[in-house]
Amino acid sequence: MSQKPFLRIDNIRKRFGPIIASDGVSLEIEEGEIHSLLGENGAGKSVLMSMICGMVRPDEGEIVFKGQSVRFNSPREAIRQRIGMVHQHFMLVPNLTVAENYILGQGSALRVINDMDKVHARIRELSDRYALDVRPDAIIEDLSVGEQQRVEILKVLFHGIDLLILDEPTAVLTPQETDRLLSLMGDLVKDGKTVVFISHKLDEVMRVSNRISVMRDGRVVHTVNVGETNARELARMMVGRDVRMELPRSPEPPGRIVLSVENMTCRAETGLPAVRRVSLDVRAGEIVGIAGVSGNGQTELSLALAGLLPVDSGRVMLNGKDITGLDPARINASSFSHIPEDRHKHGIVVSMSLSENTVLQRYDQKPFASRGMLNRRVIGEHTRDLIKRFRVKSRDENQAIGALSGGNQQKLVVARELARNPDFILVNQLARGIDIGAMEFVMEEMLKQRDSGRAILLISTELEELFAICDRILVMFHGEILGDLPPDRTRLDELGLLMAGQTEQPALAG
Amino acid sequence: MAQVNQGVRETVYPQAAQPLYRTLSQIAISAVTPIAAVLVALACGAALLWLNGFNGSDIVTVMIFGSFQDMRSVGEILLKATPLILIGAGLCVAFRCSIWNIGAEGQLYVGAIAATLVGTNFDGLSVWVHAPLVMLAGALAGAAWAGIAGYLKVRFQASEIVTTIMLNYIALILTSYLVTGPMRDASAAYPQSARLIREAWTPRIVSDMRLHIGILVAIVLAVALYIFLQRSSRGFALRVVGLNPHAARYAGMQVARNVMIAMCISGAMAGLAGAFEVAGVTHRLYQNISPGYGFEGIAVALLAGNNPLAAIVSGGLFATLRSGSEVLQITSQVPQVLVLVIQGIVILSVVAFAKLRDILRIVA
CATH class of the missing domain: 3.40.50.300 (P-loop containing nucleotide triphosphate hydrolases)
Known part of the structure; x- marks a missing residue:
């Protein structure tokens, strides 16, 4: 040289x-x-x-x-x-x-x-x-x-x-x-x-x-x-880092199947195929993670599950009921909660108050509304309760949510979604853009949900997040599910290879 | 009320009930900015007049106080305020839903046409039936006209800014056609419709003044729309759709339905304003029944910060300025173009102050 x-x-x-x-x-x-x-x-x-x-x-x-x-x-x-x-x-x-x-x-x-x-x-x-x-x-x-x-x-x-x-x-x-x-x-x-x-x-x-x-x-x-x-060494270098947290695994074996996706295919907004024949099951009392480099169809998978993107083929079953292609209102009403990837786009209305954001889905349902009018007293009490339980740092429930830090916004979204008493929780990027304290808090909250028998699908590009709380990890690459691994750190390089699209070990000179 | 720390990890912030104080400060900001906007604009206008060799200091007194000479002139201001409040309050609803309805002028005309049709027919009804029927006809026609643009938007994603402007032309030309053709009063030299039946007229408040009960209807409806937007479930959904349509969809709201509702409410208000112009003021349909209330209503809503309650005040303010500029022309030989320039400055200043107010709101 x-x-x-x-x-x-x-x-x-x-x-x-x-x-x-x-x-x-x-x-x-x-x-x-x-x-x-x-x-x-x-x-x-x-x-x-x-x-x-x-x-x-x-x-x-x-x-x-x-x-x-x-x-x-x-x-x-x-x-x-x-x-x-x-x-x-x-x-x-x-x-x-x-x-x-x-x-x-x-x-x-x-x-x-x-x-x-x-x-x-x-x-x-x-x-x-x-x-x-x-x-x-x-x-x-x-x-x-x-x-x-x-x-x-x-x-x-x-x-x-x-x-x-x-x-x-x-x-x-x-x-x-x-x-x-x-x-x-x-x-x-x-x-x-x-x-x-x-x-x-x-x-x-x-x-x-x-x-x-x-x-x-x-x-x-x-x-x-x-x-x-070789590829294996590179994969380890790429993803290898200390996992900061090890939280307790579920003591109970998972229960019945809550969410079942069969051969789902859908396209991105650009019209290009994004999710290719994905099948997966999430059982009660289980957190299933989906790892992958962003842009491999995770966004479209979660939007399609939530009814925000049309499903081209395949089926989504929730509690044995077919929810494929239903509108978001009906999906929301079927014990389905969704902590979205893009908080500012989907999750909250930044200029509205915490109170208004907590009733985003239930603004026209009892007890938050009666005879077409908002019941502001009940909404306020409910929001104050969530603020307290989830330790959302805010002036009061009338403050605009946009004035809070990202972590506190996310806590409120998590609080809202959990308060809706779901059987299934779809989470895309649980801890994106939030501080360590808030991250730890929302992760512990997810584990509590799991232990109380809820089924959780956690999509994340952060391996740490997945390792910390998942019971098993699927890898998504190019719109397909490539593998199903236990959250075992010794198999990190295998995970890295799958994330890079390699299903079998390449024979390369060392 | 102060609260002791409850947890070790984080401070619990006082959750005292402050809404009243906060509401008052918000109202204060809402009220002060329009007045400041007008004062700044008038100062600019005064400077402009002075540069052109007129007595600049007169402008403030003439434009604001010149039209408050007696009860009758106050009545005339309120008469002008009626359509401005109706349209402004209606547009507040549309704008809060991020629907840019620029077609209030056309919706007003269609409302006026429908009111004329109902008001010139159905002889023999009592005033208790006929007058409200005329108002209803105007409102429905305005809603339907706006609904066309709303449908084109939700079905074909056609920009409502373009479609409502185009529908304005159609409504104006339709009016011209009707008063020169099928609806023309053959006995009149000037193109105009037949006179409305007496029972269809909007009742006056005082018998010897032109002011009719439309101003009361306008105020009641503005208050009702305020309550609708702030307190009802539907109003909440409209606001969410306006602020973040993605979040609205995520939350399960029907974006298209809310867009249609916002569009039709603003159209109904403009149509009602048209009905009042015919049934309350002219009693006949003319080609130029509105001096641009539909467009001025946009500025009214803007100045009101899209708050229907504040639209009552800003509608009154615009009506005062409109009367004042008429007085200014008559009393001081100021050319009409200059008066138009001053009106333009008022609107520009209003826009600037509206922005300033939004900034203040965030800070407050």
């Missing part, structure tokens, strides 16, 4: 409010390599790369590119230094053509438009060279996701770059498109470019990389040559 690294990142730190996204990251990228960044959600991969390409400015630390210390104020400055990034969310104007998207913000628009023929010619030339199949006059919104991604990659090449950063490029691709992308990365390297590939899919990373860096909690914990490691 050369003396001076192509790109050197030295002790970068970045905070967003209380969240530390980069906690002193150091990383070196060699010229002409494919360097993969591996890590769970929130490990800090995307933020780190956004700092290299000028989207985000680091608080501390240094970035040295081609031997020079650089500090970009915008992606355009990074492009000028020949660093380009393709983001997970495409940055294209949907109703413009490919060529028009490329010249946006490029110097004098009038001059460029006069040169439109040259722009088209150059796009065709690059498209042919890398077999990208991009037509310069195609309108973006007519293109498939895979095509749009090639348009994005070509855009970066069009501007001329030496370092290409791809942020989770395969997340939206079909297997065939993925193969194509991986071979394109090889072609780019042959042309003297350097590629940074962000992913959490082990097999892809193992296939294309020269070196792999694993990130965890805002730091690079390991950088290895691909020949010196």
Whole structure:
């Protein structure tokens, strides 16, 4: 390897409010390599790369590119230094053509438009060279996701770059498109470019990389040559951490089946398949966890169970009753409680009071309403009771819920959902965005619910959360349930492999 | 009342009953901001007049006090306030549900047409039957007209801003067609409908003033809508849908039904305002029966912070300014364009202060 690294990142730190996204990251990228960044959600991969390409400015630390210390104020400055990034969310104007998207913000628009023929010619030339199949006059919104991604990659090449950063490029691709992308990365390297590939899919990373860096909690914990490691080791590095809590398992064996999902299939709002023939059972007195990297169909699974997303095929049975495709009002009335993933979107109305938020589902039912009018005294008493029992820190029940901390908001949501006396509780991200104290509290509350015979399905991207309270853990990958494991820490790497989509142990050189 | 700490882990916050104090402070904020908005606007208007060579200081006295000369002029202000309060209070309900009904003007016209149809027919009914029937007809017609836009929204996701504006044109042109064609009073030189039957007229409060009981109806309905929004289950659902439709769906509320209800309530109020214009003021249908009450009603609701109770005050304020600007034109030779500019400044200032009030509410 050369003396001076192509790109050197030295002790970068970045905070967003209380969240530390980069906690002193150091990383070196060699010229002409494919360097993969591996890590769970929130490990800090995307933020780190956004700092290299000028989207985000680091608080501390240094970035040295081609031997020079650089500090970009915008992606355009990074492009000028020949660093380009393709983001997970495409940055294209949907109703413009490919060529028009490329010249946006490029110097004098009038001059460029006069040169439109040259722009088209150059796009065709690059498209042919890398077999990208991009037509310069195609309108973006007519293109498939895979095509749009090639348009994005070509855009970066069009501007001329030496370092290409791809942020989770395969997340939206079909297997065939993925193969194509991986071979394109090889072609780019042959042309003297350097590629940074962000992913959490082990097999892809193992296939294309020269070196792999694993990130965890805002730091690079390991950088290895691909020949010196294997998928199992990488998985352990990726997820391995101390589980902070061990809470008591259920003393009783689980009882009857409360929720039963049979071969359920549904699509995301984008129309793409998201949940593929999922079957699972949750019994009374049992907490079943679903682990997985986010974006593998967990959101759609929970929305479909709650009646917020149409089910394409399959059945959902609750207490032996078919609830498939019922509207949320009926599902809510069938002993079904739901602690939603996105609290601010679904769970609460931020500008309304705690009282109003506690009766969100039962605003027209006795005793909270009679003869069409809200019974404010009863609602107030009920809310005060929940505030006290769940130790929600608030001024009073008339305070807007948006004024509380995330943990206290979540406590109120949990309190509301448990107060509805459910048989089944669907939880998606129990402890997202809340402090340790509140987390411990809501987890203990879940265990109490389990011990009193309720059936709980806990979807989470936080392994800690799952290990702490689940009786068994299913792994969801690409819309399918891949495995069913006990929450046994010794099988952590097996879990990691399943989360990365590997159902059997790959035979790789150690 | 203060409370001792009950647990070791966390402080129990005092749960004293503060609602009265808090309600009062909210009302104070609601009341002070509109007045401040108008004062700032009038100050700007005064400066504008002064720059144009008029006596700027007159503007405040003329626009606010000029129209309060005697009981009769107060009656005229209340007459103008009637449609503004009705429409403003109705729009509060729609806006609270995040339904941007810009079509109150059209709904007013359709209400006026329906009121005219009922008021010119059914001879021989008593005033106790005929007058309320006219009001009911206006309200139903307005609700139905708004319901078209509501249906297009829930069924085809058509923007109600666009559809209600387009329905305004249809209603206005329909009125023109009717008073120049099928409903025209053949004996009149000017395009207008036949006169309403005496029993269909909205009863006056004092026999020698034009002011009719519509103002009382408007105030009662505004109070009723306030109670509906704040205290009823349905009103609660409307507010949740308006603030967070995702949470509404999660909670099992029927978003489409609530949208239709909010739309129809605001339409009914505008339709009723149209009925009162015909049955209470002109007693005939004309092409230009409304001087833009439907649009001014939007500003009334905005100034009221979408609170129907406050719409009574802000409706009265806008009526006062409307009368005042008429007086200003007559007494001081200020060109009408300048009066329009001043009215525009009032509305801009109202919007700015409405935003300021929302900020204050959060702080309070």
